[in-house]
Amino acid sequence: MYNGYISLEEGRLDLNESYQDNYWDILPIERMQIQDEVTLPGQNKNERFSRAEEKAVKAIQKHSMNIQGKEVNPQMDEAYLLLGKSRYFDQRFVPALEAFNYILYKYAASDKINQARIWREKTNLRLENDELAIENLKRLLKLEALEDQDLADATSTLAQAYINTKSLDSAVTQLEIASINTKNHDERGRYRYIQGQLYNRLGYKDSANLAFEEVIKLNRKTPRIYLIAAHLEQANNYSIAEDNKDIILETLTDLEENRENRPYLDKIYHQKGDFYRSIESDSLAVEYYNKSLRTNSGDKKLKAINYEILGDYFFDYSQYKIAGAYYDSTMTNMVTNSKPFRIIKRKRDNLDDVIYYEDIAFVNDSIISLTALSHDEQLAYFEDYTDQLKIQAEKEKELKEIQERNKEFDNQNISKNNFGGKDQNMKTSRGPINGPPASSFYFYNPTTVAYGKNDFIKNWGNRELADDWRWSTKSKSIINENAKSQETAVVAENELFNPKYYIDRIPTEQKEIDSIIKERNFAYYQLAVIYKEKFKEYELSKETFQDLLSKEPEHKLVLPSEYNLYKLYILLGENDEAEIAKNNIIANYPDSRYASILMNPEAGAAKDENSPDYIYKILYDKLENQEYSVVITQSEEYITTFEGDPMVAKFELLKATATGRLYGFEAYSSALNFVALNYANTPEGVRAQEITDNVLPKLANKEFIDSDEDRNFKIVYYFTNSSNEEIDKFKKALDKEIEKVNVYELSVSEDIYNSTTTFVIVHGLKSKDGAIGYAQSLQEKKKDRIVHDFFAISSSNYRIIQIHKNFDEYLNFE
Incomplete structure (x- = not known):
């Protein structure tokens, strides 16, 4: 069993080293990564635990002496304990529980009985039987006088059970006992650190700092990560008062400058960034958060927090493009579709519009400024620019040459080492080499082969494997190709x-x-509106509107900009400027809707019949009333009138909907594509793209289906260039007739087919023949006959007719 315990301890050390603690949450008492993979019988996750289990089983099989139901070999309880532990660490908890229960059943007088009880409750915790574990451990502590490590193990396991059940105050008490009684300094440091975390979670910062101080006192006796984490938690707990600033900064600086702390600089830099942010030293805070990121930390949560803080910082300073880049990086370090991820994604999506228009404004401003320069000024500007490019290219070339020289030097050193004295192959500083000697055959040594290949290419070039390979003509094609590619590269570079x-x-x-x-x-106008409406950055919005007006924009942007400036002056409390802006609008644009609002604010607030919102609602009602031609015509007028207003995208989508209902699938598809491309950064543009991607493919089929399964049919009377009075008269006559039908629930409606054709439809019929028969019976009546062109159609085919406007094709199909 000795070898079994050795394997168990080695496996346990492997688990500890491979486990990554999450210091953003309360640490678990035991370092063990639980995997979701299901282990089948006969499979093991760790060979060391498999070996330990094998040794335990072998000891039981060979040395167990069960005489008259009683075990007489006193070491068998240890074998079963080893068996249970190896299964526990191999994450086969049910078999482990069986082993521990067997000890309790068969070896009641064993000196290992208390250890078996503790390990049984550890296993219960892994099986999420927290309440049972608490009950059993409390009974054990009450009935047995546990001491030293057994007491530490029992109380620490009970503490974990309390943590699992959110009884944090009870867990603190048990960890205090465990910390005092454990013989393992690693455990003591962990228990004290977790105790500090629990005090922090309970809001007792002074008690937490005392617990962290106990970790710090252990110094080198405990893993250094606990020491660093305790220092950082203490620094985080101290209030930033005048008398504490220097102490906190000195502590963090000492941690930063200590060479032993290099693996933990990511956390130290982050904490130092938090410190500078708390004292409002923003530039230093940004510097240290970036330093934390440059350490290439493996802690994704830390990286996400750093990126988010920097994103928020640049967002607050209205540098939205930089903020957007930081939010993108934040999401790459988060769990996709988690709640924090969705919050950041929503925040990032809100920046799409502003980044889009800021890019347009920046690029176009640059181009316009270049067009304003004379030819000589343009030449001087780009000569300076290309000079900078040449300097940069020279630096890169020098760096590449240095790397090539170093690579060649390394190859030469490798060659010398391989062909050097035979002493190197014969012995090391610790004596003869245990492994087999390296082969002296050239092609069995990959290093010498690589060196030989490089030497061949240097002398002969890249030649094909063929007869007479030495002839210079063999390399002409390759040389020509290389020359051409080099020539192209030189031209592009020039x-x-x-x-x-x-x-x-x-x-x-x-x-x-x-x-x-x-x-x-x-772009300037859209930016100013976004700053004002979405981000409430009134000062920035004001500056952008003023900048726009100074550029003498087209007439349609002037009045909305001046009115928005007036509103911004009111919001900023600049009443004199607001009055000037108001008088300017009334004087220069007396017939505008803005002037009418300014002259009569109460009426404007109650109901502005000239506002885009009100007009849109009126047009939408007309769409619902099937006045498609009116909607299309008036939408075009208002799109021109309100150009620059956010409502324009709504009018475009409304127009696209009316176009589809009046002219069919192809026209609808084209109109939606226009909205999606030209208003991509608006909700309406996004909606148009969604319809194009997800809805239109489902509507694309225009083949008629004559199915026996259809149970919903219509009679369709069609009118071409008929007056509304004629159609209304026909509908009334039809309504009068269907009221006499008691067998089916019939109804009448009117649909617009296109600009010249209108359908009057009778709904509720169950078969095509029944629909035709009913229409014919109306024609054959002796009195109040209803005679008009009609056709019978299923609901599914009628839908195709309205979507694709292929009425004539259906008549031919019939």
Whole structure:
């Protein structure tokens, strides 16, 4: 069993070393990563535990002496304990529980009985039997006088059970006992640190700091990570008062400068960033959060927190593009679709519009500023730019040459080491080499083969394996190809260093420049609106509107900008500026809806019939009333009138919907594509793209189906270029007739097919023949006959007719 215990301890050490503690949450008492994989019978997760179990089983099989139901070999309880422990650490908890229960059943007088009880409750915890474990451990502590390590193990296991059941105050008491009685300093450091975490969770920061101080006193006796974490928790707990600032900073600086703490610099830098942020030293805080990220920490939670803090920092300073980049990095270090992930994603999605328009504004401003320069000024600008590129290229070339020289030097050293004195192959500083001697055959040594290949290519070039390979003609094709590729690369490189390459790409035609200016101005307007409405950055919005007006934008953007400026002046308490803006709008645009609102604010607040929102509601009602032509025409008018207003995207989507209902699938698809492309960063653009991707493919089929399974049919009377009075008269006559039908629940409706054709439909019929028969019976009546062109159709085919506007094809299908 000795070898079994050795294997068990080695496996346990492996578990401890491979386990990654999450210091953002309360640490578990025991370091063991629980895996979700199901272990089948005969399988093991760790060979060391398998070996320990094998040794225990072998000891039981060979040395157990069960005479008249009584075990007479006193070592068998240890064998079963080893068996249970090896199964426990191999995460086969039910078999482990069986082994521990067997000891309790068969070896009641064993000196290992208390250990078996403790390990049984550990196993119960892993099986989530927390209440049972608490009950059994409390009974054990009450009935047995446990001492030293047994007492520490029992109380620490009970503490874990209390933590699992959220009884944190009870867990603190048990950890105090465990910390005092354990003989293992690693355990003592862990127990004290967890105790400090529990005090923090309970809100007792002073008690927590005392627990962390106990960890610090252990110094090198406990793993260094506990020492560092305790220091950082203490620094986090201290209130940032004047008398504490210097102490906290000195402690963190000492931790940072200690060479032994290099593996933990990510956490130290983060804590130092928190310290500077708490005293409002933002620049230093940003520097240390970035330092923490540059350590390439393996702690994803820490990286996510650093990125999120930096994202929030730049967001608060209205640098939205940088903030967006940090939020993107935050999400890559989070669990996808977790609640924190969704919060950050929502925050990041809100930045899409502002980043999109900021990019447009920046690029177009740059282009416009270049077009305003004379040719000589453009030349001077790009000569300076290309000079910088050349300097950078030279630095990169020098660095590459240095790397190549170092690589060649390393190869030479490898070669010398391989062909050096035979003493190196014969012995080491510790004596003869135990392994087999290295082969002296050239091609059996991969290092010498690699060196030989490099030497061949250096002398002969890259030649194919063929007869007469030495002839120079064999390498011509390769040389020519290399020369061509090098020539192409040189030409491309020369273009990048040539100022003319850039100058030729500056737009010169006034029409093209005007288009860039128009796009830039619209981007400025959208940015100003977003700053005002979405982010409540009133000062930034004001500056953007003022900047836009200084650029003399097109007329349609001037009035909305001036009105928004007036509203911003009110919000910022700049009443004099607000009054000037108000008078300017009333004087220069007396007939505008903005002027009417300013002159009569109460009426405007109650109901502004000229507002985009009100007009949109009116148009939407017309859409529901099947006035599709009116909706399309008026939407086009209002899109022009309100250009620059966020409501324009709504009018575009409304127009697309009306177009689809009036002209069919192809027109609808085209209109939706226009909205999705031109308003991609609006909810309406996103909705249009969703319909294009998910809904239109389901509507694409226009083949008619004549199925016996259809149980819903209609009679469709069609009117071409008929007056509303004629259609209403026909509907009334039809309504009068269907009221006489008691067998079916019939109803009448009116649908617009296209701009010239209207359908009057009778719903509720159960078969095609029944529909035709009923229509014919209405034609054959002696009195109040209803005679008009009609056809019978199933509901599914009628849907296809309305979607694809293929009424004529259906008549031919019939």
